[in-house]
Amino acid sequence: MIRQLLFLALSFSSLQMKAQTHVRITSASADSVMRGRYNPAQFAPAFPINYPPHIAQWIARQVSPDTLRANILKLASFQNRNTASDTLSGSRGIGAARRWIHGEFSRYARESNGRLLPAFQEFDFNVCNLMSRHSNVIAVLPGTDTADRSIVLIEGHFDSRCEGNCDTACLAEGVEDNATGTALVMELARVFSRNGFAFPRTIVFMATTGEEQGLYGAQAFVNYALRNGVAIRAVINNDVSGGIICGKTASPPGCPGENLIDSIRVRLFSAGNINSPSKQLARFVKLQYAEMLRQHMDVPSDIQIMSPEDRTGRGGDHIPFRQNGFPAIRLTSAHEHGDADVSKPGYSDRQHSTRDRAGIDFNSDGLPDSFFVDFRYLARNTCINACGAAMAAAGPARPDLQVQVSGKTLFTTITRETQYTWYRIAIRSTSQDWDTVFTQHGVSGSFLMPEGRSYYISAAAVDSNGVESIFSREVTAQTTGLLDFGSSSETPDIELKQNHPNPFDLATWIVVHVNRMPRFRKAELQVSDAGGRVLRRWPVELRQGTNEYLYEHGEGMRGILHYSILLDGRPMQTRSMVFAN
Template sequence: MINGCNKSIKRRFEFPGTEWPATPRTAEILRKTLNCRKFIPMRQFFFLLLLTGWSASAQVNIQVSSTEVDNILRGNYNAADYAAPFEVSDHQFIICNINSEVSVDSLAADLAVLASFQNRNTYSDTLSETFGIGAATRWVYDKFQAISANNSNRLRPAYMSWEQPGGLCDTWIGDGPFKNTFAVLPGSDPDNNELVIIAAHMDSRCDDVCDIDCLAEGMEDNASGTALVLELARVMAPFSFRQTIVFLVTSGEEQGLYGANSFADYCNAEDIPIRQVQNNDIVGGIICGETSSPPSCTEPGSIDSMTVRIFANTSPLQEHLNFSRYVEYIYHEKLETLMQVPMTIAVQSQEDRTGRGGDHIPFRENGFTAVRFTSANEHGDGSPDATYTDRQHTSDDVLGVDTDGDAIIDSFFVSFTYLQRNTIINGTMAALGGLAPPVPVWELIDDPAGLIVDITEPLEGMEYRVAVRTGGSDLWEQVYRTDTTWFIVPGQEAGTMYFVSVAAVNSDGITGLFSREFFKT
């Protein structure tokens, strides 16, 4: 269904304890999810923990299951074969539709199904129809197929498989193969194709990263991100974008970012360009744990349902942190007035939480712009020991609990409305990334008149944005608008270090990604 913006929506504020209006269908799913916890199949597998920390083993024999999808990734396709039945060129209409169509009930239902697989460890059962990573992987693929069937078969799903010699866990599955599950929404401009990737890992774990029999529903980490990706596939599939949108669900994250490494390495080796990667990992929880990894909340039990952190590599010579700044800038420019509950985009000046990692890192290592979206509050640092009482990386990372004995979960650890808002923000950034102009080519000239932005390869019909910050600020202090290709940065002070970046704005009013920063005193 395609809707425009509802101008009559009034802004409201959400407070802890707000009831979630579940539908009867979703309530039944939640009842079944709670009942599933009463029995966990125990398999007599023996495993050996080979390493602690991230695995250094490499992925081999990386393959895409569908030749059609592989060609779409490479830009080798006829765009007319995948055109939307009704073309919508108004980006504001698309943003409004994402804002109105992302559904709390849909997100909650997907979370409940993901919980029902009980253990999604990368090394867990691949044969069962109801338990383990195999059943979960097939369900995600079928979900993509169903979305495609409702949208003229334009969303094309596939698996990416790989083998992992010397992997972290010695279980029955051995070296694999392991699988990512993804779907592509082909862009309308294959000659200038760059992928826009919305990603999340689906695998879960307990305190022992190789335990394939424990209850590991992994609701915050990271069914929340998986549900976000699936929901955006559903909401964005009716539209066409210039760039190909990829909805990527990885596995192997908990053992060493295996799935993300496979996808990033494959794209790099095959010269498949990527415009941006939005990794979503732990995006539904709002309660602070005792050991939340810094920079994070400091008061256990505190609640934050109105802030999302964005992590990125901080080198000014690359575009990652500028993408975080772009999200914050575009949120205020395009989205803030549409959302019922205001959000704070907290740009973080480090690549991930202290001592932690995520699926955006392999993409950055392969030269692709990538960031991580994460809840403001995490329930733990993921390192259980004898004194650990938090939920992350334990059997307690569940959807919620039944407090009144009616066999229905009624007190939730995942906030569906908070997850909904993070989904809307992600969808907006991906939609604009899929429609925006490329990064302009320019240089920064140190002239007696001041610092001059010289756009050396002008883009036809474009305006430009010039973002400026000083060395003492992590955020842009000014963003100037200009329709010229020769721009003097105003208000300069002697002896101050200035960091400058540039973005193009097309005739539809869409601001593209900002370039890497150039800096001079």
């Protein structure tokens, strides 16, 4: 993953779009399918598997830890996959790596009787003071229906780096970062194409380049989508997805202590909170895992929906998609490297260094005998991706809803996509995840909830196969007879609400509700520690209604902090929050 350069890169994103030239998809048929101009019958499998519960079952059976391991070792063998590295050698550098990935996609295509369409997405761009041609590698699985032409994207960057971000001579095997994500994407292209999985919508598998220098490959695909009117329904970015050992694939404070293992937890990062399409996608992926896939898995996963878009001060390939209005999330293992700041004295992590290798070679035969990546954990994460992407590609269009409150009862009415028999109603209060997902028969429902609390409510349509749509926007309601926080004379002008989640992860959302806009020149938030020391104070914009502000603290802190809303320097209200990560 990228750090530091990210913010610089993003501030120049409009320049970037202009600077990428000669953008092209090397396969005309892959290009046509992504634009929705094709005949679905041409790509129909002989024996389609299109019943979602069967798809979930097949995913769990077919994703192979052995294939993931073989792909990772092969990617490591290219020694240096820096974006600016050699493109001519057959065995070393990013050129050899991308041709190999494309070759594997082509093999899956042959084995699926041409259902999968491999291609490069090429673009000319200046990276590391070198103007050259770069390539994402993609594989397109055409949807069975062109009525809704939106696509689902599973991606992971295949470029690697060591301490020097433009060092093309060092050993940069980039195993954890990000052969793991690349191998995952490749394995899904294989499993999805060869099993005759058939979804209404097109799925694109993509290994991106240029991530480490500035998310350039992801930006190139965003530019392509914008220029060609390609709607992207969901993006799952996989970056650092297979390490489990603290002190090997991660280091404190990013993980609790040397040699502690976490092979259960996995993190989904996404931007925003209330009404965030990306957060709704993260919740959807977790729900599909819980309801469709978990029953088929030998070992359960604990999917954590994180507050921030990425680790503090860092970023990844999901960000350019979200910035352009496409719902996008990032999947990252629980035990991941610290801050990956290679410029710090005494930096001992593996990430962004020559030490990001497959494992330890005890008997000096040139092959690792003990691995840092856990291939079964990576396989489980691959299945989570697969199930989320499959259901996003299979399900109906998202509905909309209205909510009315009477006392302690929420009354829900579906107002769009009203033709379905069943709907899901998701309700959350203070957590990033839904508290409850109810099933509602018909367009109207009523739900008795604890009183005096605020809720965020959203809805999904359920098709005849039992698959949910991605969930709607969220509607806010409060069980005191008030709808959408409507104002009344008893309520204060400004209410500082409890932060959520609390205790929090790397970050938390501070909520300020404005019932009536008071007169002031400057509004600020302030966070202080238990001893009253101010940790951070920053100006905020207050609007009528619900305002949310992300407070990022980063890792390695436990205890109670206080937060206040200040108007013209005067504290109006203060509350406490618990930090435990």
